[in-house]
Amino acid sequence: MALLEVRDLSVTYSPRDSAPVRAVDGVSFDVADGEFVGLLGESGSGKSTLGNAILALLDRPAAVSGGSVVFDGTTVTSASEDELRPLRWAKISTVFQSSMNSLNPVITVGAQFADTFAAHGREGDAKHLLELVSLDASVLQRYPHELSGGMKQRVALALALALEPRFVLLDEPTTGLDVVVQRNILDRLRQLQTELGFAVLFISHDLGTVMEMADRVMVMYAGELVEDQPAAAMMRHQLHPYTQGLLGSYADPRASQISVDFIPGRPPNLALRQEGCRFTPRCPVAVDACSTTHPDLLPAGAGTARCLLVEEGQPVDARRARTFVADRTNDTEIEPVLTVRNAVKTYKTNRAVDDVSFDLKPGRVTALVGQSGSGKTTIARLVTGVERPTDGTITFENSVDVGKLRGRKLRSYRRHTQLVFQDPFAALNPTRTVAYALSRPLRNHLKLSAADARERAAELLETVGLSPAAQFLDKLPHQLSGGQRQRVVIARALAPEPKILVADEPISMLDVSIRAEILALLDQLVKDRGIAMLYITHDLLSARLLADNVLVLNQGKVVESGPTLNVIQHAQDPYTQLLLDSIPNPVDTEPWVSTS
Amino acid sequence: LVGCTGTSGTNGSGGGGTAANGLVDFLDYGDFGGGTAPQANYNPYLEATRLGAVDYVFEKLMVYDSFSCTPKPWLATGFQWNDPKTLTFTLRDGVKWNDGKPFSSKDVAFTFDLLKKHQALDVKGIWRYLAAVETPDAKTVTIKFKDPGASTFTLLTEIYIVPEHVWSQQSDPVKFVNAQNPVGTGPMKVKSFNPQQLTIERNPDYWQADKVKVQEIRFHKADAGGAVEQLKLSRGEYDTNAMFVPDIKKAFVDRDPDTNHYWYPPGGSISAYMNLTEAPFNDLAFRKALTTAFDRDQIITKAQLGYVKAASQTGLVVPGQEKWLPQGLADEGRIAFDPAKTDSALTAAGYPKDAQGKRLGKDGKPVKFTFKVPGSYTDWVSAAQIIVQNLKALGFDVALETPNPPTYESDRAVGRYDMLFGVHGGSCNMFRNFSEPLGSDQSAPIGQKAASNFVRWNDPATDKLLEELRLATDEAKQKEAVAGLAKVMTDQVPMIPLWYGAKWFQYQTDKAVGWPDEKNPYAAPGDNVLVLTNLKPAGS
Amino acid sequence: MTLEAQAVEVSRGSRLPGWFVILWRNRKCRIGLLMLAAFVLIAVFAPLIAPYGPRANTFTPSIGPSGSNWLGTTAQGEDVFSQLVYGARTSLVVGLAAGTLSTAIGLAVGLTAGYLRGTVDEVLSFFINLALVVPVLPLMITLAAYAPVKGLWLIIFVISITGWAYGARLKRSQIITLRTRDYITAAKFAGDSTARIIVREILPNMTSLVVVGFMGACLGAIGGEAGLAFLGLGDPTTTSWGTMLNQANTGGAMLTGQWAWLIAPGLAFAGLMTALTLINFGVDALSNPHLRED
Amino acid sequence: MRYFLRRAGFFLATLWAAITLNFLIPRLQPGDPAEAIVSRLGGQSQAIDPAQVEAVRKMLGTPGGNLLTQYGDYLSAVLRGDFGISYTYFPYTVTHMIGQGLPWTLILVGVTQVVSFVVGTLLGAWAAYRRNSRVDSVITLGSTFVGTLPFFWLALVLIYVFAITLNWFPSGGGYGGGSNPGWTWLFFSDAFQHSVLPAVSLLIVGPIGWIIGMRNNMVQTLGEDYARLARAKGLPRRRIALTYGARIAVLPNVTGFAIALGGILGGTVLVESIFNYPGLGRMMLEAVSNRDYPLMQALFLFITVGVLIANFLADLLYGVLDPRVRREEAV
């Protein structure tokens, strides 16, 4: 008997405000003792809901609407809170998606450990636990808010292991953390898991990480499991078209030739019942039967898959749909449109930007990579005239001193320099339509009439691939998917026909499957319009895909720069190497090559 | 819990109130002044903040029966005008201060000098008129006036006499609260005080101790007019009180008709003041027409709950002051409500109604004016509403305004109004009763603060009558002048008296009898010492 | 997702504004809204519902309930029931007017302070904080006692003047978070003017806060009016439940045992306040989604 | 330190503003305190004697000099703690009068506020703990109706029923006339008797705000991740409700409470004037209606300073109770 047996589990949200949503639908799987299982899936596919159901932590309006969860012989789904209590934490513990918020803010870390031990009448050594996650014992006396994000995550992990459980559920335990820190924690986790031998269900949508860490990987789509295979097998051969698309959006930036795929479209509305396969609308290889027949999760390959084509034994290759191949040239002859020379920005005593020099050239992308807090955003602010440099110069078209612009002049400079925001959810006013958002720069900077602006807005939408544009003009942001929103944000930045586009981590908030799509779009725009782009990211893969040149930033200083491939393949600086090492590497040594 | 409440245990009416010595054990009185958190203060000149006991501890040379306006011998047995500017009082023998020291003319002279030295204590403004106070001997006080002093006589009788041997020790008599056993000549002494209750007890050495049949008076702190106080009164917790009680008959009298009584003698006149400097109020015919315009009866029954009487147009308070009325006046100068008469008189005077029923002025435009009333005086507001109704019925375009009292008072003083209420008269000083509202020296140009002639009546004939009244020492002459002034009121209508303000007075006869009432109005309710010396144990 | 976005989401497919839909979904709030609607109807149709004018003093004073005067008469011979009906008008007008006024002041001050920051913010924040620590009731009493003219508008004015600060503070802090939102920066990049940004980008995102503030101000204003009127600082010529209570108290309702005169305005007042408080449950849910599933 | 300086700066600036406002109020008012005093003596139906007004004006003394020197004098007097002499209680000083009223207000309202807070918070926590149960409905709906009853009206009804009809309690005042203030058992029991009705009427309407506030906060905290984690950890429900729900949810209420305590002096006007209770609230109403500017000014200052101090303490308290508070942002 497996440690955890999930059988045909369904979870339904029945909010008073809207139609019920079946967020988890007929999910079945087992987890054996000591096994490390990954759960992949797009945002909203029901991963956390499934996790909560396993932990018996569902709250109104969510409820188990079918099936069962049996943990170590106890039927969790029907047990009372009293029956569950001995199970909780002693045998099954968890680290939540947002462990930043999962520590009680008003009691010390030590008290939270004590609390945990006391609830189960156990003795424990909190210091030792903290050592396990490489934390100092002094952390015990501190309050959560006195810890950094990474420290909190580690405390949460240590807390989860406090009673030596047999099963730990990790729900995106490292989201929101710096790449380097994230790497550190995950390494530690894997190590502990091998040492202590607990089973793990690891939820994430970051497939690089999951693939690298897990023994076995399950993929969820729209509330259903669509595939379940050992990691290695899945790396080699993905059964389901969705999994193929998902994995296609990953590549190793160190490879000399790389390409990524993406799946266009968005997942179905779970409130509506759908005949047939849920992936049909986005599936590049769908056949007629897909939209009528609902496939079952059946054995295939090294595991199971939910696809009619797989069922019928047909070869499935969904990766041909859209592919984005990094194809950057490098020449130095072009006249720069913006030059930054020895720029320094000091906040009080903190030199956020320290003697940075670079050029932006039309039709070229310069990437700015670095750890969190290394000064990337500050440079973007300097370039766009939001902040003035403490020292050094920023010159636009050899004549305009950006650091001295104010008022009207600054406004006209912004006609040429636009910003693409990181978070497409925050960058659009939730109460204003797409047409409004797009028409503002057109009316202000290009002085178009209202009617012309609307027409132009429609063209811009087409440019960023939102067609037919008329369908989008009068939508409010919440009616758009993340990818669509990001496209609107880009369209808005393009509206005044800028010469410089600054993109501050424009894809970090998006699902992996959408990222490549946006990158392809940016790449095309730069090429077509000869825009000079400053692309800010901590993700070397996307820098590799998009940028001609890369600047590696550490504590405000440029530690390495040059043509992207050069820098990545022959990193000189130890910091650049650290960044490169932090990239999850599912296929150990040789770069992953797709098999078909 | 019943009966544990401190006050209620000792309260209550019924027999048993009379002690063996023929005295009433104690009487429960109402409020004793001094604000809501009273502090011991028996300085009789600090009128604003002293406690009610002062009236029983200190005495005056003469005591006025302020109902009929007759002076009664008190610390002085008599007085005599040597000449119009010289007045001599003869003091009573055998009067002692309640600390045993004898009372003499020295104390009287000291008192007057005290007021001269400390103007803040001279609340009656007596030294406006005095030249000197002399004491030829221990029993005689001679008062010299700057001008003929007949009109100042009542003021003199309002001065409490204080002991020299106590007060001369005080460095700052203005701030002297006299809190410990205040020394006076009066019928009572302070027994105990806390902010909730003030108790005074009989002074056995009082010069007319035989007339004081009450051993103790207890005053109880209250927010005057509060509903709870009314309830307490109606439950018989007070032997006497002076407060407004709605529906007094049902609420109080009917609960025990044999014991519970009230008497609300009239005070000053409340009149409609018109701004005589502006049209149409500067037109005598107009004013005269208006005298019949107001439904006084409705004001009395609705706004004043029937507690008051319609006022005489003469400005005199009848029936108390009926002896001052001019001859041949119908119904003591009271004017009946007769809107038809007003209507025709107005039309005759050149104020016709137009087709829409709007009253037109001499300029042919509709007459439009405001009536102001202090917003927080609810009964006045009700009265004003009736007046406005009356005026509207006559075709006037009148608006009611309800400013707050200080604004109202300042508007009235500077003449920034068309029509509003004013109070005048009611005291025993006939000169003041008429000079204050009518004397041209009490007036001021519009925009400046008038002392008390708010209507700005400016009439040499009136001033002449006032001067005669001021100087007249004998009563016949005074009556003649008062009659002349009363005629000014009826013939010239400088203002239109509507009703007399009531002096609230409720009492119970189960413990003590002899309270003044309509049948035996030997004093007005506020004449405390007169009342006290007339009280007798019930059933005796 | 921001609150407004949720609200928009919730109201999808209906013409009603999102905040209203959220309010209506809440059971307590729905009861409150219905009760309020009843009061509004009574106020609007007061002349039809009340048998007599509120100030018609043609009846025998101080009598108990009878066939012609359902709740008896006042000491001045007015019909208590008619006053009760007309009193609803006063309370609602005060609530509405003072609510609107203080919300407007709060919005103006909060917006300016929050958006402009710097010295302007320092100065305005100081005034906001000052207004917050100034004791409201005493200030109200003083203002009401010393204002040159009595009247309903004075009361409304006084209540607004004393009641705007809390809303201003809330709005200021919300605007401070809003103004650093990316979409505001985006609007700057789009070349929009400050005024336009405030009006078109920020304000629409504050509707729920404005509703919250307005409800709170209404509640406070109605209570404040009644309290002032009860203390005798109101306008005796307007008929409100507060003045009714004041007159019942001074007019000896207890003394003459006219319980109806005393009880009715109190209950009517409590009814209206309950309605508003119940609505506030929904308003709380507006700003705190945790409370939505009640 | 910076935080402290900022707070102190605000404290002083507000104090100064309050003092200045106090200085200006009487000078902006129409009418004359002397006239107000005299007309109060006579009642509305009596003519005012100008001589009397003059004497009273002399008694009160008028401040000399131009506005600026007056302001200087006033400031220095206030700094010396000299608030002058009350007009209503001449020649007693304002300080003396405040000393008379303060204990009553502090005890009556202080005690009822504390009880309201404790009861309200407990009930609110209970309602949140049993959210959507019958207990919750009874507590929230019941307190809503009871709590919205107009307080002054409630007071009248209580007086009518318990003081007048049943005669269980005295109808007003701080103590009976028969017992003299002092440290005697008799006086205390008498004072207690007198405080029952005012206290009850305050207690009936008092808790509602705390109930609803606490319930809302706690519903929120119970929905936070840390409360969920506590459940996952297998902590007993009650313990979760207390240390993870109530403990955190009560924080905003505690600050609110400190501020409410600061505001009690201002909030007692109604209760004290209905029950004729000898505290500061009633004194303030009296001072306002009598134009007793010195007393009024001092009471205002007193109340403002009370609120300010309470705010200040609330901030400090919050820092102690809630380790999250980043104090720099608290201003």
Ligand SMILES: Nc1ncnc2c1ncn2[C@@H]1O[C@H](COP(=O)(O)OP(=O)(O)OP(=O)(O)O)[C@@H](O)[C@H]1O
């Ligand atoms: N309280 C709720 N009411 C209604 N629907 C909800 C609620 N919470 C979640 N859902 C829906 O349930 C579905 C699954 O949500 P869940 O949080 O499990 O996704 P997830 O896979 O964990 O996503 P993410 O990667 O973003 O964490 C989503 O479509 C979401 O819209």
Ligand SMILES: Nc1ncnc2c1ncn2[C@@H]1O[C@H](COP(=O)(O)OP(=O)(O)OP(=O)(O)O)[C@@H](O)[C@H]1O
């Ligand atoms: N307004 C500011 N005042 C003070 N310090 C600042 C300010 N803005 C940024 N800093 C500091 O400057 C440094 C660089 O910050 P910046 O935001 O540019 O980093 P980043 O590389 O964009 O990080 P991330 O990847 O987390 O967005 C950080 O140490 C930050 O704390």
Ligand SMILES: [Mg+2]
């Ligand atoms: Mg999740």
Ligand SMILES: [Mg+2]
């Ligand atoms: Mg950044």
